[in-house]
Amino acid sequence: MPLIKIYPKITHIILIMKFLHSGKVKDVYELGDGNLLFRFSDRVSAYDVKFKDNISRKGEVLCKFAEFWFNQLSVPNHFVCLEGKDKMIVKKMRMIPIECIVRGYFYGSLIQRWQEGKTLLAENVDTRMAAKLPEPIFDPTTKSATHDLPISKEQVLNQNLVTEEEYEWLEKTTIEIYKKMSSITNSAGYILADLKLEFGKHNGDMLLGDSIGPDEYRLWPKDSYEVGRVQEAYDKQLLRDWLTENGYQKQFEDDRKAGKELIAPSIPIELREKMSMRYIESYQRITGNTL
Ligand SMILES: Nc1ncnc2c1ncn2[C@@H]1O[C@H](COP(=O)(O)OP(=O)(O)O)[C@@H](O)[C@H]1O
Ligand SMILES: [Mg+2]
The missing domain is CATH 3.30.200.20 (Phosphorylase Kinase; domain 1)
Structure with a gap:
C-alpha cells in the first residue's frame, strides 16, 4: 500500500x-x-x-x-x-517488556557485575577488558524509563513477562541478529561489541521493533582494537569517555545514590563536532551509502 x-x-x-x-x-x-x-x-x-x-x-x-x-x-x-x-x-x-541485549565482548557494565560477583561466567572466559567472549551471551534487562537493570531468565518467567518458548526464541533470534550484524560491520572494519534490540507483538506475530543504530550498539574500529584496555571510542562512546575522564560519571552515580537531580554538563563544541563526524562516518562505511 x-x-x-x-x-x-x-x-x-x-x-x-x-x-x-x-x-x-x-x-x-x-x-x-x-x-x-x-x-x-x-x-x-x-x-x-x-x-x-x-x-x-x-x-x-x-x-x-x-x-x-x-x-x-x-x-x-x-x-x-x-x-x-x-x-x-x-x-x-505491544512491546515485550525486556531489552534484549547480546554481548560479544567482556566490556562495559558486564565487567563491573562480574567483579561484584553478580554475574557468573564460564571457566574458559577471558576476563581481560574487551576480550572476545567464547560465544555471544544473551544478557537482558528490564525496560525502565530511568535505569534498566539486568534480569535473569527465572525472573523474566516468574514475572510472566514472556513465556519460556518466547524467551528461548528471543535469545536465539537476538544472538543470530548479532552474528549477522557483526559480519557486516566486520567487513566495514568495525567490531560490534554488543547490541540492544526490542521486540513486540503485532496481530499475534513477534516482530523486531524500536530502532537499530549507534545508540543500540558499541562499535570499535578493528585497526585500533587491543585486549586489556578501554577501546577507542566511537560515536557515543566519545561522550561516555569524556564524562568519565572529567569526573561526571562518578558525580552522576553519587547523585543518583543520594537521590539528587542529575545535572548534565554542556558538551564542548569540538566534542560535539567530532561525535557528529563519527556518526556520519560509521554510517557511510557500514552501509556504503552517502548521506
Ligand atoms: N512498533 C512499536 N510500537 C509501539 N511501541 C514501540 C514500537 N517500537 C518501539 N516502541 C517503543 O517506543 C518507545 C520509544 O521511546 P524511547 O525508548 O523512550 O525513546 P528513545 O529510544 O528515544 O529513548 C520505547 O518504549 C519502545 O519500546
Ligand atoms: Mg529507547
Whole structure:
C-alpha cells in the first residue's frame, strides 16, 4: 500500500497525528491507521542523563541506519517506510517488556557485575577488558524509563513477562541478529561489541521493533582494537569517555545514590563536532551509502 501517498509531507502528518511520547532520542506520534511515526532527534544522552546540546545530523544518521538494518535482517520487523530524512513509519505493537541485549565482548557494565560477583561466567572466559567472549551471551534487562537493570531468565518467567518458548526464541533470534550484524560491520572494519534490540507483538506475530543504530550498539574500529584496555571510542562512546575522564560519571552515580537531580554538563563544541563526524562516518562505511 503506498503509505507515502497518505503522508506525502510532514505538514500533512501534523494534521492527523497524535503526540505519544518523547524519549531520550525519538519523538513518537500515533497515526490514525495503526501505525506510529518516529522522529529521530539530534538529542544525546549517556549514563541515563539527557544533555541540552544537540549533535548535528545525528537524527538523520540514526533514522537511515535503522532503515538499513531492517532491510538487511531477515527477521520480520515493524518497519513500514521512511518519511523524510529523519522520520520513519512503523507498525504499532505491544512491546515485550525486556531489552534484549547480546554481548560479544567482556566490556562495559558486564565487567563491573562480574567483579561484584553478580554475574557468573564460564571457566574458559577471558576476563581481560574487551576480550572476545567464547560465544555471544544473551544478557537482558528490564525496560525502565530511568535505569534498566539486568534480569535473569527465572525472573523474566516468574514475572510472566514472556513465556519460556518466547524467551528461548528471543535469545536465539537476538544472538543470530548479532552474528549477522557483526559480519557486516566486520567487513566495514568495525567490531560490534554488543547490541540492544526490542521486540513486540503485532496481530499475534513477534516482530523486531524500536530502532537499530549507534545508540543500540558499541562499535570499535578493528585497526585500533587491543585486549586489556578501554577501546577507542566511537560515536557515543566519545561522550561516555569524556564524562568519565572529567569526573561526571562518578558525580552522576553519587547523585543518583543520594537521590539528587542529575545535572548534565554542556558538551564542548569540538566534542560535539567530532561525535557528529563519527556518526556520519560509521554510517557511510557500514552501509556504503552517502548521506
Ligand atoms: N512498533 C512499536 N510500537 C509501539 N511501541 C514501540 C514500537 N517500537 C518501539 N516502541 C517503543 O517506543 C518507545 C520509544 O521511546 P524511547 O525508548 O523512550 O525513546 P528513545 O529510544 O528515544 O529513548 C520505547 O518504549 C519502545 O519500546
Ligand atoms: Mg529507547
